[in-house]
Amino acid sequence: xxxxxxxxxxxxxxxxxxxxxxxxxxxxxxxxxxxxxxxxxxxxxxxxxxxxxxxxxxxxxxxxxxxxxxxxxxxxxxxxxxxxxxxxxxxxxxxxxxxxxxxxxxxxxxxxxxxxxxxxxxxxxxxxxxxxxxxxxxxxxxxxxxxxxxxxxxxxxxxxxxxxxxxxxxxxxxxxxxxxxxxxxxxxxxxxxxxxxxxxxxxxxxxxxxxxxxxxxxxxxxxxxxxxxxxxxxxxxxxxxxxxxxxxxxxxx
Amino acid sequence: xxxxxxxxxxxxxxxxxxxxxxxxxxxxxxxxxxxxxxxxxxxxxxxxxxxxxxxxxxxxxxxxxxxxxxxxxxxxxxxxxxxxxxxxxxxxxxxxxxxxxxxxxxxxxxxxxxxxxxxxxxxxxxxxxxxxxxxxxxxxxxxxxxxxxxxxxxxxxxxxxxxxxxxxxxxxxxxxxxxxxxxxxxxxxxxxxxxxxxxxxxxxxxxxxxxxxxxxxxxxxxxxxxxxxxxxxxxxxxxxxxxxxxxxxxxxxxxxxxxxxxxxxxxxxxxxxxxxxxxxxxxxxxxxxxxxxxxxxxxxxxxxxxxxxxxxxxxxxxxxxxxxxxxxxxxxxxxxxxxxxxxxxxxxxxxxxxxxxxxxxx
Numbered sequence: 001x002x003x004x005x006x007x008x009x010x011x012x013x014x015x016x017x018x019x020x021x022x023x024x025x026x027x028x029x030x031x032x033x034x035x036x037x038x039x040x041x042x043x044x045x046x047x048x049x050x051x052x053x054x055x056x057x058x059x060x061x062x063x064x065x066x067x068x069x070x071x072x073x074x075x076x077x078x079x080x081x082x083x084x085x086x087x088x089x090x091x092x093x094x095x096x097x098x099x100x101x102x103x104x105x106x107x108x109x110x111x112x113x114x115x116x117x118x119x120x121x122x123x124x125x126x127x128x129x130x131x132x133x134x135x136x137x138x139x140x141x142x143x144x145x146x147x148x149x150x151x152x153x154x155x156x157x158x159x160x161x162x163x164x165x166x167x168x169x170x171x172x173x174x175x176x177x178x179x180x181x182x183x184x185x186x187x188x189x190x191x192x193x194x195x196x197x198x199x200x201x202x203x204x205x206x207x208x209x210x211x212x213x214x215x216x217x218x219x220x221x222x223x224x225x226x227x228x229x230x231x232x233x234x235x236x237x238x239x240x241x242x243x244x245x246x247x248x249x250x251x252x253x
Numbered sequence: 254x255x256x257x258x259x260x261x262x263x264x265x266x267x268x269x270x271x272x273x274x275x276x277x278x279x280x281x282x283x284x285x286x287x288x289x290x291x292x293x294x295x296x297x298x299x300x301x302x303x304x305x306x307x308x309x310x311x312x313x314x315x316x317x318x319x320x321x322x323x324x325x326x327x328x329x330x331x332x333x334x335x336x337x338x339x340x341x342x343x344x345x346x347x348x349x350x351x352x353x354x355x356x357x358x359x360x361x362x363x364x365x366x367x368x369x370x371x372x373x374x375x376x377x378x379x380x381x382x383x384x385x386x387x388x389x390x391x392x393x394x395x396x397x398x399x400x401x402x403x404x405x406x407x408x409x410x411x412x413x414x415x416x417x418x419x420x421x422x423x424x425x426x427x428x429x430x431x432x433x434x435x436x437x438x439x440x441x442x443x444x445x446x447x448x449x450x451x452x453x454x455x456x457x458x459x460x461x462x463x464x465x466x467x468x469x470x471x472x473x474x475x476x477x478x479x480x481x482x483x484x485x486x487x488x489x490x491x492x493x494x495x496x497x498x499x500x501x502x503x504x505x506x507x508x509x510x511x512x513x514x515x516x517x518x519x520x521x522x523x524x525x526x527x528x529x530x531x532x533x534x535x536x537x538x539x540x541x542x543x544x545x546x547x548x549x550x551x552x553x554x555x556x557x558x559x560x561x562x563x564x565x566x567x568x569x570x571x572x573x574x575x576x577x578x579x580x581x582x583x584x585x586x587x588x589x590x591x592x593x594x595x596x597x598x599x600x601x602x603x604x605x606x607x608x609x610x611x612x613x614x615x
Contacts, residue, residue: 026349033356038263074352078257115259116355123352135349147281147293152342154297155304156350162301166309180312183445190446193306193321194453197299197330201461204298208291218290 011128016235017061018129021228022138024236029126031240035247036118041111043250047118053242054121061129071124078116085109132156137226150220154207162200169195255347255362256411258355265418270360276368277341283334287463292335299331300339304346311446322439324370324407325378325400326447330454332463333375340367365411374403378464392465393452400447404440408432 017025039046058068085105130138136156140149169192180189208216228236261269284292303323310320323343327336341363347353354362381395412429419428455462472483 030356033258034263037259037266037355037357071352075257078260112257112260116257119258119355119357120352123349123356127350127352132350139349145278145281147285148277148338148342150293151297151300151338152346154294155300155342155346158298158301159304162298162305163308166305180310182312186311186445187449189309189311190449191453193309193446193450194457196306197302197450197454198458198461200298200302200305201295201331204295205291207294207298211294212290216290220293 010131011063011067013062013129015061015129017057017125020236021141021226021232022130022134023141023226024228024233025126025130026135026138026142028236028239029122031237032122032243033119035240035243036122037115039115039247039250041107041114043253044110046246046250047114049246050118050243051121053239053246054118054125057125057239061125063125063128067128068121068124071128072117072120075116075120078112082109082113082116085112134226140222141226146219158200158203158207161203162196165199166192166196255344255354256358256365258357260355260358260419261361261414262418263357265414266357266360268360269364269414273341273360273363273368276337277363280334280337280341284332284338287332287334296331296335296338296342299327299335300342303327303339304343307343311442321446321450322366322370322404322443324366325374325396325403325443326450328371328375328403329378329396329399329447329451329464330462333371335463336371336375337367340371361411361414365407365414369407369410370403373406374399375464377402382464389452389455392455392462393448396451396464397444397448401440401444404443405433405436408436 036047036050039050055065058065085102085108087101087105127135136149136153139152140146173188173192178185178188180186284296288295303326306321306326307323308320324336324340327339330336331339344354344362344367345359348356348359348362378395378399381398382391385391385395409429409432412425412432415428416425451462451464455465459465473480474483475481
């Protein structure tokens with residue numbers, strides 16, 4: 001599938017995780033995140049175990065730690081928010097290094113940080129081991145409405161085209177000496193956005209006509225049916241079931 | 254603005270997911286009616302456009318820049334159903350591909366950023382376009398107001414979700430003021446950009462702007478120095494609809510619009526006044542007075558709109574304020590639509606009378 005679109009987050013490889021059918025991976029990641037979110041925040045050790053589980057998956061998938069950590073940077077805004085929490089939250093206060101912090105806020109910050117980071121790490125692992133096309137097929141197998149999957153696939157297929165169109169317009173603006181410096185230049189940028197919309201819409205109409213002329217009647221033919229064997233399912237669901245055990249321990253202990 | 258995993262607790266996330274799934278199902282049917290079999294390619298390309306335009310940075314000055322959220326723009330340009338679909342797909346892809354926004358928080362994100370923004374923006378936009386005189390300036394003004402209010406509305410919905418299922422005990426007053434305050438500013442930027450962009454599209458291809466359909470100038474012919482309406486036969490319409498079809502479609506869309514507007518204003522009146530009267534200082538004072546009870550009390554307060562209305566004396570004022578808002582909106586709607594209906598009936602009667610003799614004379 002050399003000609004297919006590949007996203008920047010994907011990391012080519014031949015590990016057992018790469019080979020799993022996409023819908024089993026999607027289901028596993030979703031179940032894992034649900035389990036993580038429903039774990040009580042007081043069970044700190046449980047989150048360490050979750051992180052260990054994800055590290056094991058990353059190892060099996062041969063995704064280097066540096067790659068994973070770099071992708072985790074996407075959650076920096078939440079970290080900033082979480083750092084603020086102990087200062088603004090209510091409840092009893094505790095003195096740490098001369099600052100009065102709220103206990104509830106500290107717990108809240110920990111909660112958001114731990115669960116958010118684990119969720120992002122799981123999604124990053126999924127995106128790193130699954131091709132875009134497979135991901136869409138997986139969504140379809142998971143019984144998402146076909147029309148929604150079609151819209152999503154058109155979006156990812158033409159995303160680069162539209163972004164390129166935007167880049168060309170930017171180059172055209174800059175080659176005419178335009179540089180956006182402040183609010184006064186918003187008019188020009190908004191005209192570009194308007195032109196981009198018109199071009200996208202007209203391209204959509206052309207794409208539709210091209211599809212109709214090739215026999216499209218409202219639904220796409222499925223040419224490669226992906227199925228998962230029982231062994232593959234159990235292999236994929238090993239992660240969430242291990243997490244479930246940890247979660248149950250967290251509730252009982 | 255993308256909520257991460259673990260920010261809203263599991264039951265509320267699940268409930269928001271159900272709401273989002275329902276809204277997407279409705280939008281899928283609605284979009285098929287708006288675009289029929291062209292839905293997939295057109296909505297996909299518009300989603301790609303929204304995705305790209307979110308990367309277009311608008312410099313604010315001093316090195317900072319903002320970008321468009323796109324809910325209001327999508328609603329005005331391609332219609333509410335397609336708009337909800339496009340923004341939802343963008344959010345879905347961001348969550349699955351770029352880990353932007355948690356997977357379990359997807360329902361929350363779609364509810365606040367896709368559904369609330371598009372529905373509020375579209376209802377406001379259509380309402381203003383109906384009220385104000387026709388013209389391009391009206392379109393610009395209406396899209397400005399629609400985008401301006403759609404962003405804080407989404408912040409309000411997020412605050413509501415937080416009130417019911419937030420995992421941190423920051424007081425509601427603080428969250429509400431911070432969220433709505435910041436998003437009023439963001440909404441201002443969004444409003445300027447949206448209005449300019451809609452203006453740019455209207456200037457070139459007014460037929461593509463969904464919100465401006467039906468505002469096109471009628472074709473006039475100059476016959477012997479007098480302007481005469483051109484015959485209607487040249488009006489390009491959907492090829493498969495017979496001549497009688499447009500009127501029920503228009504009636505249906507007006508009815509859905511009317512219902513969405515009513516629901517939005519009820520929600521706004523009920524819940525916003527519910528929180529607006531909750532003076533932040535008062536809430537904090539209550540919290541410090543009650544100490545540890547604070548959390549339990551917060552739950553009592555937030556459960557109240559869903560459970561029975563008998564709650565402690567503290568929330569009674571706010572609740573009654575919210576109820577009063579709902580009742581007020583109800584009364585206004587009944588009175589207003591009664592007047593509107595009466596006026597329209599008289600006007601259509603006059604027009605019919607006026608139209609008949611002129612037709613016979615020509």
